[in-house]
Amino acid sequence: MSLDTVVEDIREEAHARAEDIRSEGETRAEEIESAAEADAEEILADAEAEVEREIDQLREQRLSSAKLEAKQQRLEARRDVLGDVREAVEDELADLEGDTREELTRDLLEAASGEFDEGDDVSVYGRSDDQELLESILEDYDGYEYAGEVDCLGGVVVESDQSRVRVNNTFDSVLEDVWEDNLQAISNRLFEQ
Template sequence: MSLDTVVEDIRDEARARAEQIRSDADERAEGIVADAEADAEDILEERRQAVQRQIEQEREQTLSSAKLEAKQMRLEARRDVLEDVRETAEQRTASMEEGREELTRALLEDAATEFADDATVRVYGRADDEALITDILADYDDYEFAGERDCLGGVVVESDRSRVRVNNTFDSVLDDVWEDNLREVSSELFDER
């Protein structure tokens, strides 16, 4: 074997070895690229899912906020309507003429049960009702009209001797009736039956 043949064999072997290394490197590079592409696809899918979850969460939050705002607006509108109904009831009560004397008498009679017969009792009422109250008080001994109260009607009755004050105004009766019947009024107004 000649030196040229040995050199040629070494070159062939080196070329084969280089080709094998290049082939192995290409395979490894293809594997790395494939892994990187798969990782990139996984990351992309995770990001898509995260974005989709965020979009869904924001949509739910926005929808929930809108529902809450709509509910608050409905409640405010109901409150406004109920306030209007209450104001109308107060205006009608204040301007009521038919039955005013009977109701005032009944409220005074109810209050009178709280006071001893020998007590001097002061009765207060609405300025417009002074003549009416004075006429009613003619039926009671030791009862006197003592002045005005800012109210829709009715009486406030008190005595120093018993230190009792009875508020039997139309306002207090309306307050009690309103509280006792608010649910029914609301159901009737907003058709919640």
């Protein structure tokens, strides 16, 4: 065997080995590339899913916020309407005249008088516009006298030092009690719930 043949054999073997290495490298590169593409697709899918979750969450937050705001606006509108109704009732009570006003005032004074002992000196306060009416009604009560005005829609505030009792039977206090006791029914009727 000549040196040329040995060199040729080594060269061929080196080429074959280089071809095997190149082939293995290409295979390995394809595997790496394939794995990288799979990882990239998975990362992309995860990112898209995360974006969708964030979009859904943001949508839910905005929807909840909008619902809450709408509910608050409805409640505020209802409060305004209830306030207007209450104000209208107060105006009607303040504007009562004649027999109706006298009858209600007498009833409220009579209810309050049950809290006092016979012989007590009783002071009666009322709306300034009702002074004449109250003085007229008090003529029927011994020991009762008009003592001055109180800021109210009508009715009476009655007190006695002997009994240490003060009774607020004003239209305002009666309205407050009726209003609180019937607020749900009033609201239901106004808003047909």
